Amino acid sequence: MTTEKYAISGLTNVLYIDLSSQSYHIEERRDLYEKYLGGIGVATNLMLEEYKEGTGPLDPEMPVILSTGPLSGVYPTCTKTVALFRSPLNGELGESYAGGHLAMSMRYSGYETIVIKGASRYPVYVAVHDDRVTFRDASSIWHLSSAIDVGKILREVEPGAGRRSIIRIGPAGERGITYASVNVDTYRHFGRLGLGTVFGAKKLKALLISGNKEIKSPDHKAYRKACSMLYDTIVKTGLTEKYHNLGTSENILVLNELKGLPTRNLQETSIEGVENISGENFAEKYLIRRVSCAGCPIGCVHIAMLKRPFSKAHEYETLNVSYDFELIYALGSNLGVTDPEAVLELIDACEKAGVDIISMGVVLAWATEMLLRGKISTDDTLGLKLSWGDKASYLRAIELVVQAPNEFYSALGKGVEYASKIYGGEEFAIRIGGLEIPGYHTGLGNTLGLTVGSRHSHLDNAGYSADQKAFNHPTTDEKIVDYIINEEDRRNALNSMVSCLFARNVYTYENMVLALKCIGIDRTEAELEDLGKDIFRKKYELKKKFGFSFEDIALPKRFFETATTTGKLEEDRVRKAIEMYKEKRGIL
Template sequence: MTTEQYAIPGLTNVLYIDLTSQSYHIEERPDLYEKYLGGIGVATNLMLEEYKEGTGPLDPEMPIILSTGPLSGVYPTCTKTVALFRSPLNGELGESYAGGHLAMSMRYSGYETIVIKGASRYPVYVAVHDDKVTFRDASSIWHLSSAIDVGKILREVEPGAGRRSIIRIGPAGEKGITYASVNVDTYRHFGRLGIGTVFGAKKLKALLISGNREIKSPEHKAYRKTVSMLYDTIVKTGLTEKYHNLGTSENILVLNELKGLPTRNLQEASFEGAETISGEIFADKYLIRRVSCAGCPIGCVHIAMLKRQFSKAHEYETLNISYDFELIYALGSNLGVADPEAVLELIDACEKAGVDIISMGVVLAWATEMQQRGKISTEETMGLKLSWGDKAAYLRAIELVVQAPNEFYKALGKGVDYASKKYGGEDFAIRLGGLEIPGYHTGLGNVLGLSVGARHSHLDNAGYAADQAAFNRPLSDEQIVEYVIDEEDRRNILNCMVSCLFARNVYTYENIILALKSIGIERTEEELKELGKDIFRKKYELKKKFGFKFENLTLPKRFFETASTTGKLEEERVRKAIEMYREKRGV
């Protein structure tokens, strides 16, 4: 096949895949791309077009939408792909981002967005190679015990090395664990809110994308100057040095010192074992290499090597395991695990199963406290005694959650919100908006941000950063609310590009305008800000269609019992901030 070139911009191709009929077609959508640029803007509008009233998260006609942005493959750190779906975990808007090679591979294949609908009668994987889409029987790999192994097999049987991305699910997605993830190119993920479960319901084991097209960069000086400026800002100013050096795991000691690190199901906000699971310890003793997403100079993906004995005859296997702050929190401090090798083994077990590690960590922490309080017995746990720091018990519990051999483990596989409503302990089931919390207990901004964010994620609006600002200088509650609003609007624009949020301070409004202009797209700062607000309104339109109501937001007592970085919170104060947010947003 001859290499085809096309220039930036003018990329508006949407590939529609129907798994029921095993067919596909391509549509050009310049109307959407001219207004919404790409990424989350285009994906949100397509979801509004595709959604049919009353369609559930796992119904065949509920689509999965993957979308890139106008800067993907053209500027450094614009490496992400957004996935939009309806979450089987909380029934709301599912929005997730992954790096790796996916965005680049989609552009090489000539597609800016892929819409996947329908459901196959039997397991399949879909191979997209340029203008050819092939549906292949995946029955032989459907019951493999590891999502990692699926990638290894498909790399052998499908062409496209170097320009290929392989995304796939593990056993958790097949079995309907509602927080199953999708593995992207081994070390990246669509992690939260259960997109892997949606893949499983569609009998879609994997999606492979590769292409031979070239993205022809603009030849004028403005483009070259902008690329050089952005690259230098990323690698020479220190703005992203943290992410290359220790990575986000640097936050373990920082948050522990600030008493904002959830520990033992948020019974405490600091962990006496933080030193032994710190980013510094992982880097000194286990780090073997760093990996970058395609088109990124940062190298933020930290890979540890773990040597593990599998027989008494001095026989060992070596495992390469990706780690970061959220994973160390979820399977470390929040489970009372202070052994770094135990944390790595637990991460590896979750990776192979294909589950969201944050959700799994919170589910196991809640189950541990429930058992310690005598609210569940060893009958429910099938003889397993869960104790803080007990690696062996937690490894077995992960297996049992995925296998779901009884009603208790089936409930754990539906998330902590469902399990706590069935068995009790809602007051200490640490979730907001039905989603298990990330590793921050910093104050009002964090609880507010997780509650009102479009997908209840810290990545929506960085409410924890508002708390950090309030910690350094006095901020009124109204100022914290405004911070959360402004940041979510700004991130909507970043997620149209689609830029990695680690470079959020590089891609300022000014620099986004320069980057767009140099590839022929004219926008003002005012237009971008209005676009961010427009995308927010459309996300909330989707959320309401999916059943979201502010009145149904649950605020577990645990958030008000354990002091945060900025002191103890009162529920009334959080409720007032939520109402203030609603008034300012007009939602």
């Protein structure tokens, strides 16, 4: 096979896939790449081009856009692919990031971005091998009980080992659970906001990508020097040591001590027995290996081995389960579960079903409190007695949410905001912007950050980090607002590269300028800062088209009843900070 080489800065191809007609074509979009570089910048502008007013999240013509950046597959930790779509969970901007091999596979196939439109009449998977795109019947794998098994099967029947990525959905995506995820290369995910649901509506079971092209740099000596400097900064300075050592699960003990770890549906912010589900305990007793995304030296993906009996004759199966902070919070502290093996079993159940674990954990926590308060009965739960810490009841509940055998479980499958509007309990349904919250209750910065973030994610602007700074050095609300604005703009620039945010302190504006220059792209720090601001404006343009309004944002009473790391919040203070943010951003 002849290997084609192309210049890094010259890759501007967009692959358009139409599932309805089972056709595809390629367009060169140098105009977009020269201005927006790639990643979220290009994806946002393509979505603005493609979106037709009134198109719903699950309508066939609502596109899914996957996009990499100019640094993807070229520099260490630049491993992410962004997925942009309209969320079936909250109707807003769906923006999710995944690592694994996907970014590398797309670039070595010759595509910076893939736009998927239409819907197949029957289940399909799409295989992209360099310039060849094929549509294959997926009926035989459509009803498999595990998203992980789909990958195992496709690895056997499709070529492309090494530079191959397989993204796929599980039963939750097929059945329309609005927070279904897309599994990426087994241990990574497009998790939040329901991309798996969109795949299911399009009858797209999986997308497989492999490529044999090569990338060349215009000045290889300068590139190697820059690459070596960035690599050394990542592995030798300690900036990313936390992510390799214990991973994000290191945060469990820290946030518990700071009274910032949501517990039992945010009724509390710390939990007794937390040491059992700490990153330290998982590492000492269960960790068997670490996995890296393609092109990353960190090894942040922590895999635990769980030994589980399947008969009384001392016969066991062993499960490899990836864990991190958010998963331990969602299925651990927030459900009152402090048995580490129970947490791993719950994670495994969600992985096989193909659901976002944060959303599932919050949904189950709300349902538990509803039952314990007598606002629903065991008639609603089909006899299931949900109670804090009860692994068996939660394992069964996960199955029932995916199966949706009655109206109550069907409502749970549409998210906590939807379910609470029907059954009550909105005041303790812990969500913002229709999205179930991540594992932080630290103060104004976190609550404000989730409210104003373009996808209501802690990863939009790290508002919790502003609270950490305020905890150590008291500051003003205006400075917290300024921090959130500056961090969101910086992350928009990073997400156009596309760099993993674990290396955000490595890829400073100065280092981004250097990295781009060595592959033939000239930008100044000021231009990158302006790029981040421009992307923010474009995202909010999209959000408005999708119907977003600050006036519709619900702030549940629970946020103001339970003390944060920095003390109890007052709703009026949060509302004033939102207005300050809107004024500084020029949002009407």
